Amino acid sequence: MAERSAQRAWRLPLVVLLAVFLLVSPPFLSAYWVGLLTQVVILGILAMSLDLLIGYTGLPSLGHAGFFGVAAYGVGVLSTTYHAGFWASVAGGFLVGTGLAALFGLIVSHVRDVYFLMITMALGMVLWGLSFRWIPVTGGDNGISGIPRLEALVGLPASGPIPFYYVALAVFTMCAGLMTLLVKSPFGLTLQGIREHEPRMRSLGFNTWLHGYLSYVSAGAFASIAGIMWAYYNGFVSPTYLDLTASSELFLMVTLGGPATLVGPVIGAGAIVILKNVMSAYTARWLLILGIIYIVTILWAPQGLWNLGQRRSG
């Protein structure tokens, strides 16, 4: 145990440093960089929610962007087509995303491993197809644009990207706190037990199906929160936000950053957002660079960046 905490000693100062950076830096950054940081914290929530599944429960989902997208569509449809108020749109988006997770959970939580991967991927494709073809509601390929800005809706004092950033950061902190509580709770420990050895957990009398199901639903709920934030940040939703590419990019964020750490996926999200935006401005081959980084990570930090220097557990 002592050895283990020594290995982890570098982590705490880094977390503090990152937190201070996220809190203090925006007033000194240009609008463009504040925008990027906003993307990082929103996608950070999403990546952490997927970490609940991949890292803590051992369920590799390839359709997780679906809940994110569906919640964003919920906000988009309610606030543009039906001109619903802010709280009604938020509640609507959350209920649609979480409700869908509750429904899909019934289908997917019976299976494990590669079967889980395949089924979640298929369901993700169904959601994508729906967003693409249910034109009267989703606008098809054209998506939904013109989602009203958050500033106007809740009367934030100042306009510009910084107030929205702090709202996103507050939501991020809240979600991160809740997810940390979740994984540290007896429930979270049971999930990790299932990840390590499900038959043993079952023989100990745990209802592993129910645990898996609840883990899936809560991951969907947090993804919905990220989706709602994204809809307000972007002002626009289109099928590309919930297609397979989006889901696999999300998967990449978690595995790159380090599963079962919660902090790692946020770092993964940050790395991918920055690479995507900054590298792509200099070279059209940024995907190549991302690929190289991923390969290097697999070779030298197979457990992800945040698990660097830690021996493989389990």
Add this chain to the structure above:
Amino acid sequence: MELRTTPVRLSAIVVLVLVCMGAFIAAQTDSQPPIKIGFMVPLSGGNAQNGRDILNGFMMYLDEIGYRAGGRRIDLIVEDDEAIPAVGLTKARKLIERDEVHVMAGALLSSTGYALAPYITSMKIPMVYPVVSADDLTQRRRSEWIVRTGWSGSQPNHAFGEYAYRTLGIRSVVTVALDYAFGWESVGGFERTFAAQGGRIRQKIWVPISVHDFAPYLAQIPRDVDAVYALLLGRSALQFMRQYQEFGLKGRVKLIGGGTTTDEHVLPFMGDEAIGTITALHYSAALDTPANKTFAETYRARYKKVPSYYSESMYTGGKWLIAAINAIDGRVEDRQALVKALKRVKPEGLPRGPVELDEYGNPIENVYIRRVDRVNGQLQNTVIDTFPRVSQFWTFAPADYLREPLYAR
């Protein structure tokens, strides 16, 4: 090492100093900072060729004016939107918030156009859409900051529906079109005027954008219709033409369609199977006017290929933008003045013919009925008829038109 000032070295130093001074003087004469134009089109992926054509046309025009307008230098900043709306939005943020461009131009796909519009409006940056043809961008969901110098999807098809009935004598049609907004709006426009004349659309066949094989669709076409209306582009257009002949439909059922089906971005890759196809668009590389001849020849000499309507789009769009910048003497920092100038200017000598903007920000321009012919061994879109000054509302009153819903499946 011994340092000696040899004549060669001395002259090299003199040249270097002169160049530096020259650059310094040149920089001094540019007392004002450059005008930054942000531009984006797909430059990778399946739509890269169309994007490249648009960029080529723009660069050709900027070269003609020496990258200067309103007494200021022009900096063109190009981004690749990968034909993904979300990426387009990210790139627009980069161009506007990081590079701080004064004006934007570009986008190819309607979906990207719709994604950008609210953001462009909220940032109050004037933007020129040279290609994006989604009807509603200048109809029910228009933005005062976006000026379209291209066309709206249904615009040439309104004219074409009437032409097909009256002049071509077609009474019944099956449509084969790509299953997305551009396809729906084109077919919708055609159907509206064609049906109003008394024509009948027997069947509408929608094919996915990623279509590889037209066999299942071609098999559905009844052989007793007067014509097949095809709206395709890129690879799908090539594939369709080949299979239309293989299915024995060519010569039995007349082939007509939207302009992109035989546009010059695919026409050089087609064979005799394309001959005789009649389509409608606001441009043809074979348009017989002095302005277009000069444009097409210069373009061909420069890029070693025939200009497509995409190439022409941003040549004209560029001309439009520069005319507006000149009209306000290069004071692009006054964005309100720039967007007003964009709506007011009327550049002359455009390859496609006279163009003016209506009050909704969409061009009123000629629609050409073109037939694919082989001339001097090469396929071309011969202009066989012209509808002058066609508005996006055709002959309908704009207010009535806008009360009706957008064309959909």
